[in-house]
Amino acid sequence: MHEYSIVMALIEQCEALAKQHQAIAVERVDIKVGILSGVEPSLLAQAFNTFKLDGICAKASLDMHIQPLVLQCNHCNTRSEQMHRVVLCPDCNSADTRVVDGEDMMLMQLEMDT
Amino acid sequence: MCQDCGCSITHDHHDHSLKTNPQLNDKKTLSVIHKILSKNDLEAQHNRNHFNQHQVTAFNIMSSPGSGKTTLLEHLCQYSNLRYAVIEGDLETSRDADRLIAKGILAYQIQTGSACHLDAFMVHGALHHIKLDELDICFVENVGNLVCPASYDVGTHKNIVLLSVPEGDDKIEKYPVMFRKADVVVITKTDLLPYFDFNLEHAKAELYKLNPHVDLIELSVKDAATFNPLVNWLATAHDNNLTANIQEA
Ligand SMILES: Nc1nc2c(ncn2[C@@H]2O[C@H](COP(=O)(O)OP(=O)(O)OP(=O)(O)O)[C@@H](O)[C@H]2O)c(=O)[nH]1
Ligand SMILES: [Mg+2]
Ligand SMILES: [Zn+2]
Numbered sequence: 001m002h003e004y005s006i007v008m009a010l011i012e013q014c015e016a017l018a019k020q021h022q023a024i025a026v027e028r029v030d031i032k033v034g035i036l037s038g039v040e041p042s043l044l045a046q047a048f049n050t051f052k053l054d055g056i057c058a059k060a061s062l063d064m065h066i067q068p069l070v071l072q073c074n075h076c077n078t079r080s081e082q083m084h085r086v087v088l089c090p091d092c093n094s095a096d097t098r099v100v101d102g103e104d105m106m107l108m109q110l111e112m113d114t
Numbered sequence: 115m116c117q118d119c120g121c122s123i124t125h126d127h128h129d130h131s132l133k134t135n136p137q138l139n140d141k142k143t144l145s146v147i148h149k150i151l152s153k154n155d156l157e158a159q160h161n162r163n164h165f166n167q168h169q170v171t172a173f174n175i176m177s178s179p180g181s182g183k184t185t186l187l188e189h190l191c192q193y194s195n196l197r198y199a200v201i202e203g204d205l206e207t208s209r210d211a212d213r214l215i216a217k218g219i220l221a222y223q224i225q226t227g228s229a230c231h232l233d234a235f236m237v238h239g240a241l242h243h244i245k246l247d248e249l250d251i252c253f254v255e256n257v258g259n260l261v262c263p264a265s266y267d268v269g270t271h272k273n274i275v276l277l278s279v280p281e282g283d284d285k286i287e288k289y290p291v292m293f294r295k296a297d298v299v300v301i302t303k304t305d306l307l308p309y310f311d312f313n314l315e316h317a318k319a320e321l322y323k324l325n326p327h328v329d330l331i332e333l334s335v336k337d338a339a340t341f342n343p344l345v346n347w348l349a350t351a352h353d354n355n356l357t358a359n360i361q362e363a
């Protein structure tokens with residue numbers, strides 16, 4: 001259940017940003033969760049709703065964008081998106097690809113009450 | 115700033131643009147684009163700097179419980195000339211560290227933390243108890259778990275992921291993030307292949323879809339010769355790391 005420690009890090013970040021911008025509350029937290037980031041979105045949501053309660057995020061909603069894999073093929077130059085956890089180019093089957101997105105967990109946006 | 119060693123690392127600064135949301139007067143929307151685990155990643159880089167200062171190459175060993183991480187580390191010293199120590203992440207007991215110490219291998223047990231994965235801060239605490247100057251390479255034996263450890267950079271240079279024959283060849287598809295993070299996958303307990311329906315070709319095919327350029331090594335502690343590929347892989351990884359280090363300096 002590393003989702004709990006990930007949420008702790010997320011809430012810590014939100015609190016620091018809220019403080020930095022003199023906010024009284026955080027109303028919405030937008031995050032991006034890659035399909036190959038290694039977290040389970042439902043567990044993350046559950047952890048967020050548990051841990052947010054005693055801080056500035058207490059009333060915040062968590063908006064999760066599930067990010068598919070974005071592959072850039074070095075062989076046929078195609079950029080493709082896919083929900084399968086496969087890094088081969090879906091167009092030409094080449095293994096010479098670069099994963100451009102879909103492996104990270106990012107805090108994207110905060111809506112604050114200031 | 116490192117409290118244990120006083121060394122400082124540069125923090126990268128992010129631009130936060132505060133935009134007033136036109137629809138709502140008293141609400142503000144802040145665009146951030148910030149890695150959620152950035153604090154851990156920063157500490158991980160700090161750990162790598164420590165290793166680099168001492169020309170030590172570090173390896174994060176991950177697998178399910180019981181795949182043979184400690185056993186591999188117990189036996190490796192008979193075959194490899196590289197001097198190594200082990201940072202032991204078995205958080206519940208000191209069994210694994212004791213096993214290694216009994217074989218004359220330097221091992222340090224991480225004492226604190228939650229039980230499902232190691233993070234860069236835990237590894238940093240251990241670093242200051244290990245004489246890096248006397249080492250060529252250093253292993254971090256992570257908590258036996260194919261899920262949680264995959265999300266945390268602990269500040270090593272390479273990831274070694276073990277998959278033992280009794281676990282089955284379907285584990286690669288079931289735990290894609292872990293196998294995607296691997297720099298080498300070691301299929302362990304290959305002496306048991308005759309007794310299990312483990313299809314090596316199927317494992318290779320699944321690995322190719324997720325991590326096409328990863329190295330794959332087969333190992334059995336019952337067969338000394340099978341240590342050669344792993345010993346060579348470690349030596350090459352160490353050489354490459356030293357070269358990269360010199361070029362960066
Ligand atoms: N037959 C056979 N058994 C092995 C081999 N390697 C390890 N084992 C056995 O597998 C069992 C578990 O090995 P460990 O080295 O303790 O596994 P581990 O990955 O360190 O386990 P945790 O630290 O609990 O996650 C032990 O009984 C070992 O003797 C092998 O190559 N062949
Ligand atoms: Mg062990
Ligand atoms: Zn292509």
Ligand SMILES: [Zn+2]
Pocket residue numbers: 116117118119120121160164238
């Ligand atoms: Zn330090």
